[in-house]
Amino acid sequence: MIIIKVGGGKNIRWDFIAQNLKIFTKKNPVVIIHGASTLRDTIGTQMNVPTQTFVSPSGISSVYTDKHALDIFLMAYAGIANKTIVACLLQHNIPAIGLTGVDGMLWQAKAKPDLFVKIGEKTRLIRNNLTGKVEKINTKLLLSLLKQKYVPVLTAPAITVTGTIVNTDNDWATAVTAGDLQIKQIVYLFEASGLLKNFNDPSSIISHVDKNALQDYLLYAHGRMKKKLLGAKEAFRRGVERIYFGDGRIENPIDSALSGRGTIIS
Secondary structure: EEHHHHHHHOOOOOOHHHHHHHHHOOOOOOOEEEOOOHHHHHHHHHHHHHOOOEOOOOEEEEOOOOOOHHHHHHHHHHHHHHHHHHHHHHOOOOOOEEEOOOHHHEEEEEEEEOEEEOOOOEEEEEOOOOOOEEEEEOOOHHHHHHHHOOOOEEEEEEEEOOOOOOEOOOOHHHHHHHHHHOOOOEEEEOOOOOEEEEOOOOOEEEEEOOHHHHHHHHHHHEEEEEHHHHHHHHHHOOOOOOOEEEEEOOOOOHHHHHHHHHHHHO
8 A cells, every 4th residue: 555645736747647546556555645735825816815824933834724714725625626636537547536634534633723933033923723733544434445446535624523624734644644554655746856955956856865864854855845854754753664755747757756766765
């Protein structure tokens, strides 16, 4: 079994991913987890609810989520992106089924309403933030779908034990999902050829990263890549053995990543 985690960039080629999966899923049970950040930002701008991003004192970016922002999030992730992706996979005869972390309490999260952020030289406390961190998953639901040969297509948001919908980090949720399902390999596909030494040079791929030295590579991470590396670190802590970073814009992206054309973390 393997997890394919696909980023939410506008240049991701789901048709290429689907073509690759059509053959890949015949031999391997697959769980797909996807983002939709670009679509979320676009819808938010159109509806005059722009995405508010803050940076923590440790340098990690987070999106502030109030009720209006959560509505936009649901439109983008649970609605347009998830169902469009499922339809694309179905067109390639892949038995996909789309779910969010809310459905069946698939991703149970602990709410994190308070967030410390860095604004200039000062640290401020932001309250009433509708976010949470996934702590466990509904393995029974996922294993039931996999047993019936479905390909689960998962995305945020998550839900608390009291039934509150919360925005959540998909990369962290990926780590928890892999750990709870005892999955040993994760493939990340995004808008880059791998982890790069120079963000502006696509050829500067770091081909291998020692999983025990992940912290040392955060200096090469820009934007969302930091959260991917932190998610990878958590995945290894939960029993994952190998992680692949690959390009989601090319043909046969899964095979390419697994063959080592991107970055391998082990």
